[in-house]
Amino acid sequence: MAQGVFDVAVVGAGVVGCAIARRFAIDGARVLILERAHDVLDGASKGNSAILHTGFDAPEGSLELDCIRAGYAEYREIHARMNLPLDPCGALVLAWTEEQQAALPGLMAQAAANGVGDVEMLDHATLPALESQLAPEVRAGFRVPGEALIDPWSAAHAYLYQAIQHGAELRLRAELLTAERQAESWRLHASAGSFEAGLVVNAAGLWGDHVERILTGESWFQIRPRKGQFILYDKPAAALAGHILLPVPTKVTKGVVVCRTIFGNLLVGPTAEEQEEREDASVVPATLEALRQTGETILPALAGQEVTAFYAGLRPASEDKAYRIRADLERGLVTVGGIRSTGLSAALGIAQHVARLVGRAPGVARDWPEMPVLAQDGARDWQAPGNGGIVCHCELVTRREIAAAMEGPAPAQSLAGLKRRTRVTMGRCQGFYCSAELARLTEGRFTQPMLAGAVDDAG
Ligand SMILES: Cc1cc2nc3c(=O)[nH]c(=O)nc-3n(C[C@H](O)[C@H](O)[C@H](O)COP(=O)(O)OP(=O)(O)OC[C@H]3O[C@@H](n4cnc5c(N)ncnc54)[C@H](O)[C@@H]3O)c2cc1C
Secondary structure: OOOOEEEEEEEOOOHHHHHHHHHHHHOOOOEEEEOOOOOOOOOHHHOOOOEEOOOOOOOOOOHHHHHHHHHHHHHHHHHHHHOOOOEOOOEEEEEOOHHHHHHHHHHHHHHHHOOOOOOEEEEOOOHHHHOOOOOOOOOEEEEEOOOEEOOHHHHHHHHHHHHHHOOOEEEOOOOEEEEEEOOOOEEEEEOOEEEEEEEEEEOOHHHHHHHHHHHHOOOOOOEOOEEEEEEEEOHHHHHHOOOEEEEOOOOOOOOOEEEEOOOOOEEEEOOOEEOOOOOOOOOOHHHHHHHHHHHHHHOHHHOOOOEEEEEEEEEOOEOOOOOEEEEEOOOOEEEEEOOOOOHHHHHHHHHHHHHHHOOOOOOOOOOOOOOOOOOOOOOOHHHOOOOOOEEEOOOOEEHHHHHHHOOOOOOOOOHHHHHHHHOOOOOOOOOOOOHHHHHHHHOOOOOOOOOOOOOOOOO
């Protein structure tokens, strides 16, 4: 028997699924979110560069560009209402070779054609005034003032919480296994039970083609995971770069970025490595060594800086660069696949596009979640009275923040989920000092208990 009847079932609670669920819930639909993992953001969305892209280098005239532009605009419009951080630091696109320098005017023209008209050419002489630590070999570049840094996890959590505030239901450990299309609706059989929904949105990221086959018996695209490895430097290194430092992009990748994080670290990465395996986000010492050298070529002062952590993310790339978004209204199915490397920026725009595809009239949000302030320069809870004391001294996470993350609309269900909600254990000691206390505080609260499944996979 179906456990519930819904207008829309969203399969996958990555940043894209959360944004789509939010849009439909605000627009008045009864929404179900099925997520196969113990907690949300367990796929591609758990490890990325956290840049809110303007779309300056997106393919001209593409759906990806439209979604990035719309997502970027909506994020900027709503972030303050939900306490979501935004560091409008801007980016510098840097040329290190003659060939890259020759490509700059074309890229600037592309930016203007993409609606990002405020880019500004910089020559060799101007660059040191903007970035004093840049290697002197840099030839030229241009500035994209609109590129910004955000928190990749609180944004997606905020979309999810707002969806739930508007009546959406989240089912975790609910992997879609089989599905039958009936006359007017779908019957979905998941590991957490069976459900009925008029419309299904496939937002299964790295498993998008697999879910497409469950729904229709075949898939019109194939996911080819593309791994990106990162080095995360300690907080003192963040002073070395004011802007997001980007290379001249190639057809395949945006290349290795050097930038601060909203949490006050500095990251170098990602790589772009195609692989078959959809869950192997391991890091490889030789690749990290090459990344370290690339970082030091850009910012020589990185040499000798301490490293906090390494991590990797998997992009849900497909055989085509384009987003794989398609609606089959007769079948009651919208596919949102292949959201490779810009999904964090585009998520809200993708959600708008999907709502338009199915002809849903835009609603007005009644409630707005108030997200915890985790950004390095924000007013943090440890500074406020009554916080219960600090548990994680590296990231200054309080007992009150941990308690809040285990309550609310979608309580953390694993250490990884708690990390993404609070930053606990994500600092210099990587949980060495606070794990025992955390195990005590979270005892009996997680569906994936800390000691049984203490895999450090938060990204
Ligand atoms: C290295 C790297 C750097 C990046 N940098 C940036 C950046 O700076 N800016 C930016 O905008 N974007 C960036 N991105 C891209 C962004 O992270 C992705 O586009 C985005 O996370 C894709 O989200 P998604 O929701 O489509 O997929 P996912 O996050 O993979 O979500 C899909 C969800 O579906 C669930 N699922 C799968 N199968 C089933 C099933 N059968 N039943 C139920 N649930 C299921 C999974 O568990 C998962 O939680 C980067 C990505 C990577 C990897």
